[in-house]
Amino acid sequence: MALVFNNVTVPQSGNVIYNGTSLSAVKMGATEVWKRQKTVYPGAPVANTQNLGYGPYFTVTNNGSDIKVDAFGGTERGWGRVIHGPFSSAGYSKLYFSALRAYITNAFSKVSVSLGDINGNWVQRLIYHDTGESLGGYDVTFGSGDLFTINSANANYYLILEVDSGATARGLNATIQMNGCYLI
Template sequence: MALKFNGTDVPQSGEVRFNNTALAAVKMGATEVWKRQKTVYPGVPVANTQNLGYAAYFTVTNSGSDIKVDAFGGTERGYGRVMLGGFSTIGYSQIYFANLRAFITNSFSHIKVALSDINGNVVQQLIYSEANGFDTTYTASTKFNINSPNGNYYLMLEVESGATHLGKNATILMNGCYLI
């Protein structure tokens, strides 16, 4: 929710200061009218990568502002996960992606996005599909409630592509993740 103050729009990514102190939220009476968002990615590093299938068929490309996690179905299965973070959700109740595209072009495959620990153990699953032909983009309009907002988490991006000689993929592309 953007805040308009004296004719000036203050986006959630902006800053509101009172007595030279940056505020996390602004309330009008008991109603919260603005809350500052926290950037998870870009910002947090790749904390752990796990290759769970054939090494040549799992890749991670991270420019620092865009990340691509890809499993390629070759003669063996491609399967792996990346954990970004850690980060605290204390004071935040939702998570969203500026642009996250997940797609599968192979049967016996899946994609998963979750809040996890450093080892990839899922604390809360956000996105999951194993449907061949799945191709969905998540934007700021899709917000996910955080079940336990007072935790320290990692953002897990997991892909698996079953073995196939056809070279099909399970891919996650992301360029922004935020807490509000």
């Protein structure tokens, strides 16, 4: 939420300075009325893309403000990850997405969003779903009301979007589509 003070609007990405100190939050009494946020995406570049399955069955579409990571189950397994960063979580304890949709239409498939390192090793899983033998049916959208607590604040992280679609001849998929990630 933006802060309006003396007809000046301060967005969450802006700064509030009081007595020479940059504040991370502003309270009116006991009620928080503004909290600084940091943009991870768009902003943090794609640092690494790893195609871990059969090449043609993993795709990434990124226009700079919206990214779609997709794995298709064909005659082989589609599996890959996109790694954004690095970014520092210093001074922040939560993360949220303006819109992140994770969906699976295939059996033996997974989607996950994690904080981790440049090699794709996760430190903290934020979102994870595995269909197992069932035929997909997972379709969830996370928005600004879904807050994720960062377990190790004050760390340098990469945001990892990973999709894994089992091998079927039907070409079904596992997809993550995101258009904003923020620290607060």
